[in-house]
Amino acid sequence: MKRFIAAFVLILLFLAIGFSQSAAPDSVDSEIQLRTYLAKDAVPLNKEVVYYVELSWQGELNRYHILDISDPVLTNLKLRGSGSANRFYLDKNKHPHSVKKITFYFTPLEMGMAYIDGITIKYEDTATNQTGRLISERLPVKILEPVDQPGKGLDLGKILIIGLVLLFLFVVLFSIARYFQKTKDAAQPQEENLTPEETALKELRENIQLSRDLPEKKFEKLQQLFNSYLKERFGLPSGSEFHEIKIILEANGIGDGLIQKLKDFFERGELVKFAGEPVSESELHIFLDTVELILNEMNKRNISGQQA
Missing domain, CATH: 1.20.120 (Four Helix Bundle (Hemerythrin (Met), subunit A))
Incomplete structure (x- = not known):
């Protein structure tokens, strides 16, 4: 009986080791972090859903290369466009940090719930030449009734008055801006040329x-x-x-x-x-x-x- 128990324990141990090896990620652990979030969790039908994908790590911008970004799988949404920006800064301890932010713009199709399924990002660590993957979670967003557009219901008289006021303010601000620009140009006649x-x-x-x-x-x-x-x-x-x-x-x-x-x-x-x-x-x-x-x-x- 004792031999049977010992053999059973050894089998469980080998299975646990094999599972831990098969469950390991396909890349080395690194400091790169993935965060996805929405500008708003509830959006009117006639507005846009704004979805952010943010990658951050400690080090220079070229520490990681993005090899592939899967397109988001959408429910009750349609992709309208996207944009991206990179940011580099030093923390209080003078350590370099890099942030890559990708913004997606979606058009709602109908009222109710909409979903953005997880995206997969494949990257390469240039310091180790190893690759890895990051997978985001599914995010829900509630599509509400459409809202009235700004300015709807204004009569012609109000529009004319507002237009005249705005024109007057534009002339005043333009004159002030011209004055300060001339003053600045006189004080700094030659600026440093960009490469x-x-x-x-x-x-x-x-x-x-x-x-x-x-x-x-x-x-x-x-x-x-x-x-x-x-x-x-x-x-x-x-x-x-x-x-x-x-x-x-x-x-x-x-x-x-x-x-x-x-x-x-x-x-x-x-x-x-x-x-x-x-x-x-x-x-x-x-x-x-x-x-x-x-x-x-x-x-x-x-x-x-x-x-x-």
């Missing part, structure tokens, strides 16, 4: 990442921005062969991983242009990250070269 990388990064963040355009339009803008940067920075005309671009980037210390992602970006552009293929939200965010990381790396080397 080509800083100019491209500013346009990327203000005119593409925060834009509510469709993915295909954002992709087109991203192509134009990067081609303009290559022409200004290195004299490469639009339509240059990728191997020419690769040689320049390698000479400036850009790693093979980013160069391969950039090659995927250019090849995807050919398919979109000549075959009319659509661009998914997940592809767009990966390409946005790739261009931003390359511009940041090039800017660091440019500034270091000027200081040397």
Whole structure:
């Protein structure tokens, strides 16, 4: 009887060890964190549902590369567009922190409950060259009766009075702004020039990442921005062969991983242009990250070269 019990305990022990190994994640544990949340848990039928996906980690922006973002599975909602932004800061102990925030905009289809099922994000840890996955939870949102739009019910007289008041305020504010701008220009006749990388990064963040355009339009803008940067920075005309671009980037210390992602970006552009293929939200965010990381790396080397 004792031998039977001992053998049974050993079998349970082996099963427990095997289960723990099979249940382990497919990537090394890391400090990257995923948070998803809604701007509002209840939204009128004629308003938008705003859904945030936030990735954060300790370290530089290029510590993690986003390899794939699955499109959200929706119930009673329709995807209208998305935008993304990156943020870098130092905490009180001077430790670097990075945040990537993706915003999705959904249109409700009918009143009742709506759901956003979990999305899967695949990433690569550039410090260890290992990959991992993060999966978000399902979020519910209640779709309420539509609300009246602002300004509905105003008569023509009220609209005219409001328009005149607004025009007067605009003239006054414009005059004040012009005065202060002239004063500022006189006090600071010459401002520090931005590097080509800083100019491209500013346009990327203000005119593409925060834009509510469709993915295909954002992709087109991203192509134009990067081609303009290559022409200004290195004299490469639009339509240059990728191997020419690769040689320049390698000479400036850009790693093979980013160069391969950039090659995927250019090849995807050919398919979109000549075959009319659509661009998914997940592809767009990966390409946005790739261009931003390359511009940041090039800017660091440019500034270091000027200081040397």
